[in-house]
Amino acid sequence: MRSTGPAGLRIKSPELLVAESGADLEGHGLKRTMGLFQLVCFGVGAIVGTGIFVGLSDSVAEAGPAVAVSYFLAAVTCIFTAFSFAELGGAIPVSGSSYSFAYASLGERTAFLVGWCLLLEYGVSVSAVAVGWSQYLNELLESLTGWHLPDALSAGPGEGGVVNLPAVVVILLAAVLLVRGIRESARATAAMAVLKIGILLLFLAIAFTAFKAGNLTPFAGAGASGITAGASLAFFSFIGFDAITTAGEEVKNPRRNIPIAILICIGVATLLYVAVALGAIGALGADAVADKPAALSLVVNQVTDSTVGGGIIAFGAVVAIASVVLAVMYGQTRILMSMSRDGLIPRVFERVSPKTSTPVANTWIVAAVFAVPAAFSSLDVVVNLTTIGTLAIMVAVNVAVLALRRSAPELKRSFRVPLYPVTPVLGVGFCLYLIWGTGWTTWVQFAVFLVVGTLVYTFYGRSRSRMNSAS
Template sequence: MSAVSPTPPSPSRRTGARVKSPELLLAESGADLEGHGLRRTMGLFQLVCFGVGAIVGTGIFVGLSDSVAEAGPAVVVSFVLAAVTCIFTAFSFAELGGAIPVSGSSYSFAYATLGERVAFLVGWCLLLEYGVSVSAVAVGWSQYVNELLDSVVGWSLPAALSAGPGDGGVINLPAIVVVMMAATLLVRGIRESARATAAMAVLKIGILVAFCAIAFTAFEDGHLSPFAPEGMAGITAGASVAFFSYIGFDAITTAGEEVKNPRRNIPIAILICIGLVTLLYCAVALGAIGSLGADAVSDKPAALSLVVDKVTESSVGGGIIAFGAVVAIASVVLAVMYGQTRILMSMSRDGLIPRVFERVSPKTRTPVANTWIVAVLFAVPAAFSSLDVVVNLTTIGTLATMAVVNVAVIALRRRNPELKRSFRVPLYPASPVLGVGFCLYLMYGTGWTTWVQFVVFLAVGALVYALYSRSRSRLVREPQGRAVPGPTEG
């Protein structure tokens, strides 16, 4: 069967912009499904589990203590503020994911609305959200592996082998191990990965619910006073840190070509995940602070295990929490690496990065070379970096892409009002405008040093686009917009 669209849609010819129409994106996606590309195997339940798997991990198990250090007991408000930002943007993701169900997520949405240059920079920022966050998550995993070993066998790995130079070690071997384990599972196939992610998602939700049940038995009102010791500034800073806990929900849209009935299931899965995770986070934060107080939780890497140990006066409960954290954070590495490989695949299809990233194994229907390149590339910073170094940079890059997604909803409504949409943003256009505003507000809270790093990162991305990607774009080299299948491996 031919993999070429019989009536190929053409790209936009607007002066000064290279915009790929939604029809062309969908045509290319359809072409890749004719025996050359990805396989639709994920249902709604698996997609929700995939979303929870991508979200719940380091941010709550490790990062909670950092948020508490900024906001005190008002960290609950910080989580709500971060959630509101996500909810407005989740509406936008839901509309775009239902209208353009392809693998590229924010990158593809920007390409269809704001042009190739913006799309490339969005894809460049997604290296922070997905790629760099893999490194951050892997570092957090290492911390809980040591906590688990200490609880179970009474010893832990030496600092030289379980932390990077910034944290007093030499190399973080557990961080490398979890990245390579995730890559191994991903190259086996999406069905196997989805099953593993679903099992881990159910387990970690159960662990967090159990934590809340234990923590609330020791709840004391006095531990919530003073509620906001640093005022609104502390709440804002706490929300910027807490936002890291929500990173990953948009990974649901990267599965657009591997989901059954994506126009229906993607919007539903996004909204379920945000609602479920927000309730869980607020309950965990309230339970942790209410049981021991903000000072006892602040700046403790394995705060949840500490709370359970203190409340139960035993190390057994803390060991169970540490086990849950090990599983939870491993599932985040798996889900986020999946999202990164699918975005790179979309960029490679468009000619903006080398073609090796779009090659799909005919045996497993997965991008094998892409996955191993990503694994090696981000195992290096995981082995040698501190968690604190990458969290703020990951957060600001993610917020920037989310702001673009909110703008993309408005642009697509104006450019393609007739496009089929299975979900529409409520209170349009107020909702996406507020989404942009909240994203910028939390970006402000990351601090000026993070802004400097981010501007430098964007400048490097703009240079890469100008010197490499622009001249290799297939949108220009294939002006008829023909949908061609990606190459296969082997």
């Protein structure tokens, strides 16, 4: 069964994607074990972490108190695109997420480039998240024992160290849990998600006891450009909500649960982020928060005049960020599995262990590859590239909704984008606006990344694609 689409785009129909993912073939079988609560926890686990615990200070440095507007702007961008993910996730409940959505609507070449960009969103962001975890681990150790890891072993060369050992350790621990099975991973993620929300609520209770309205003035001293730059950085805090759609083959009743989980997770994250940003700045002022590592612990320490509260926040951050590593690595392995099934990357990535029903070799390869930038890179180096890659994927997903409504109007959709076609068009517009805010250096880096991806597809993926032998 083969669909070429207009102008030979090599489109694979949604029905074929679902049929292939659900085929009970040896080495391909994933089990549906996740309910709605576990899926929501998985989504929160993928979203809430480094962006708010570590990245807040960078966004504040750009936007000042108006960082609350930056978070809201980033959230609006995500909400428009979340509607598109919800429609596509309910209509095509497979593990390939945006890669599969692009394959069904925009063709194989675009799908490959979306999968290539997902290496930034999931793979490279794992490295960024692991670096943030290392910062809070040191904060926790210092609050508990008065001792912390030396810079040589807890930071990369760009931050005055040699190798970031904790960042490597958290990636390897996540890999161990992932290869044990999705049921165990989902339980761990649910527990960590509940804990991290509790810790952030504790932070808000402490921060707002010292809230001073005067700390919010001047509110937008950096102007619209500062808000835009802050929003581009704040967007990193929302990366991961689409990981929910990578669980399409392991979720019970996916056509119902995936759209609901996406919208719940975006709502929870937005409320938390805006409240935490206002609480932190209202307590100490923007200058005290800007460019400070482990900013939330700093706020609590100064408000309570003690290191105990900051230690609790640091503990919450260590747990929260570890859950992001776990959820995002899960998403990366499922994307690679889908691409491997289609023949676009080596077959080792599609093999599933009959004992654990997990892609064991895939998981360890991902862990090994992305432990390297985690060990030797700084957080700033990878955040902007991750952000622009994710925004490009979101543009493709919004366009995919438009294309699929035209090419497959009869497709069963458990959720439909409201105010179609205005919503996906606005989603594209907001994504392009935030891409503009990442700056020309990031554009050049991303352009080079896309050129490399195009070459890989042209000289490897296209000739090995299983579309070639489909009939």
